[in-house]
Amino acid sequence: MAESTLTRHQRGPVTYLLRTFAIAYLFLLVAWPVSLVVTHTFANGFDALQAVFTTPDLVAALRLSALAAVSATIINTLFGVSISLLLVRTTFPGQRILGALLDLPLSVSPIVVGLALVLVYGPLNGWFGPTLDAQGINVIYATLGIVLATSFVSLPLVIREVVPVLREIGTDQEQAARSLGANEWQTFWRITLPGIRWAVVYGVVLTLARSLGEFGAVKVVSGNVSGETRTAPLAVEEAYLNFNQQGAYALAFVLASVSVICIIVVAFLRNRSTVH
Known part of the structure; x- marks a missing residue:
């Protein structure tokens, strides 16, 4: 008192x-x-929102955004957990440099990321682009390029959630499991993963929310072709520039709603993990 x-x-x-x-x-x-x-x-009721889910081009944009976001989330979850274990559980030359490079997507402009991908995978003058194009693999101005750009900009989110938790839980339980005869996979599945599960969930939700809203890098590598390589954020810009402002607001509302839901999920899971 x-x-x-x-x-x-x-x-x-x-x-x-x-x-x-x-x-x-x-x-x-x-x-x-x-x-x-x-x-x-909602200025004219639900008409604008209904148009978002009935217009073929907008539905295709939402579907492509969902595909890119889910793909990037899966890639970054697998990569993020693996790299987190590498950074925390091992020691090797250049470890600090690798840790610094993982923060690069947070400090570099997405436009620069998109341009770098074009320089590497461009079909004409890219380092690997002509070779991949000869094999029938299209990266730039295709779905694969959108997934790569989205994965790059959301790369650190899972890592930055998992690394502190791995350091906090230490290695005592893992060493005990190995001394009792558990192999590496059994130790990870039964000891390490349960200890970091909430951090992984936070990272997955944040990665999904970040991926859905990516604009700059995707704009450079996608080509912005309606119904093919135009994502939902690009469709918002296109609708606004074409004086379909209410349509742009409605599509932006859908994207914002998903982000808000992700924030609520993260807050709920944090409270639940604190209680348990």
């Missing part, structure tokens, strides 16, 4: 001023723009 009273006395005008500033900043930067998207989406 005394501690609570002391805490209240310590709150001065600066504390309330900072709190007001933080709330106002979040309102102007996040809450207000998102609320405008919602209000414009």
Whole structure:
């Protein structure tokens, strides 16, 4: 009780001023723009939202975005868990350099990522593009390029969730399992994975949300062909530039809703893992 009273006395005008500033900043930067998207989406009822799920080009864009996001999430989950184990459970030359490189997608512009993929996999002047094209494998201006670009920009999310948890749980239980005769796979499946399962789930949800909204890198490598290589974020831009603003708002609302659902899922799982 005394501690609570002391805490209240310590709150001065600066504390309330900072709190007001933080709330106002979040309102102007996040809450207000998102609320405008919602209000414009439903300005004429559910017509705009219904059009999103009945227009063939928009349905194709949503389907392609879902395909790219799910593919990138699967790739980055498998890669992220493997690299996390490599970084935490082993020691090798260049380990710090590898850890730094894994943060590169967070610091490099997605446009640069898309351009780099074109330079490597471009069908005309790319390093591997002509060879792959001769084998009938199209990367740039195809679904594969979209998946690669999406995977790159969301690469670190699973890793940055799993690595701290692996360090926290240590290796005592794993060593005990090996001393009792468990092989590497049994140790991972029965000891390591249960210990990091919530971190993996957080990383998967965040990767999925990030992948669904990727715009810059995908715009460079996709070609933005309606019904073929146009993803949902690109369709939002196209609708807005073609003066179909309500359609753009409706599609943006769908993408934002998925992101909000992902945030709610993460918050729920964090609370559940804390309780258990």
